[in-house]
Amino acid sequence: MPHVRVKGTDIEYRVLKTRLNRYIRLTVSGKDGVRVSAPWGVPERDLHAMVREKGAWILDRLEHFRQLELQQPRWTFSDGQRVLIMGEWRTLRIISWEWNAGKVALEGGEVIIRVPFRFLRDEKVLSQLFYKWIRRWAEQELRRRVGLFSGQMKLAPARITVRAQRSKWGSCNAEGNINLNMRLMLAPPEVIDYVVIHELAHLRELNHSKRFWALVEQHCPDSRTQKNWLREHTWLLEMS
Numbered sequence: 001m002p003h004v005r006v007k008g009t010d011i012e013y014r015v016l017k018t019r020l021n022r023y024i025r026l027t028v029s030g031k032d033g034v035r036v037s038a039p040w041g042v043p044e045r046d047l048h049a050m051v052r053e054k055g056a057w058i059l060d061r062l063e064h065f066r067q068l069e070l071q072q073p074r075w076t077f078s079d080g081q082r083v084l085i086m087g088e089w090r091t092l093r094i095i096s097w098e099w100n101a102g103k104v105a106l107e108g109g110e111v112i113i114r115v116p117f118r119f120l121r122d123e124k125v126l127s128q129l130f131y132k133w134i135r136r137w138a139e140q141e142l143r144r145r146v147g148l149f150s151g152q153m154k155l156a157p158a159r160i161t162v163r164a165q166r167s168k169w170g171s172c173n174a175e176g177n178i179n180l181n182m183r184l185m186l187a188p189p190e191v192i193d194y195v196v197i198h199e200l201a202h203l204r205e206l207n208h209s210k211r212f213w214a215l216v217e218q219h220c221p222d223s224r225t226q227k228n229w230l231r232e233h234t235w236l237l238e239m240s
């Protein structure tokens with residue numbers, strides 16, 4: 001990876017060149033580190049110069065994400081732990097029952113996982129049950145929200161796919177298919193809506209141009225807040 005030395009610290013960065021990029025863009029995130037996306041043909045030395053120029057700011061952001069990482073709850077699937085559901089921390093209750101199968105439900109503000117006694121402390125089984133439940137819920141809820149905003153924005157996807165992904169919250173391709181991450185169910189409802197609106201807006205503008213953002217903001221005026229939430233919670237993508 002290319003790197004730049006700033007204030008005695010090496011900043012490593014990744015370069016992404018695609019035809020879609022019209023400008024040079026520098027992003028810093030907890031998960032991906034420093035990324036520079038640029039149009040084809042921009043010389044490496046220009047990107048290097050840009051990273052150097054923004055060095056102090058990048059170090060500041062990296063430190064911010066390092067701090068967040070330290071505070072991050074590493075959730076474990078055991079009784080009394082807390083999990084994030086629709087942006088709210090909920091207590092996890094793990095209860096044994098006589099049935100030879102598992103069941104997850106949101107009851108009285110708590111997430112209850114019922115399993116046969118032998119699985120009470122089996123984190124693998126418990127996490128599988130939890131994510132299976134999230135996935136089923138996401139299939140309904142995310143489609144419902146796409147339907148809602150499709151009507152409002154007059155933009156309908158050819159197909160919606162709900163997936164478990166560890167890289168992104170959503171995407172849209174040239175065929176008009178929208179792909180949403182089931183982990184969005186962990187985010188607050190307004191963040192889910194922002195991602196839905198963002199992907200629907202790509203049906204008209206398959207880029208991140210000014211026109212694209214204008215369309216997003218028309219339907220989601222506080223998109224900046226939601227974007228920040230996602231940026232600060234990228235760790236959710238990696239939770240297992």
Ligand SMILES: [Zn+2]
Pocket residue numbers: 198202207208
């Ligand atoms: Zn986008």
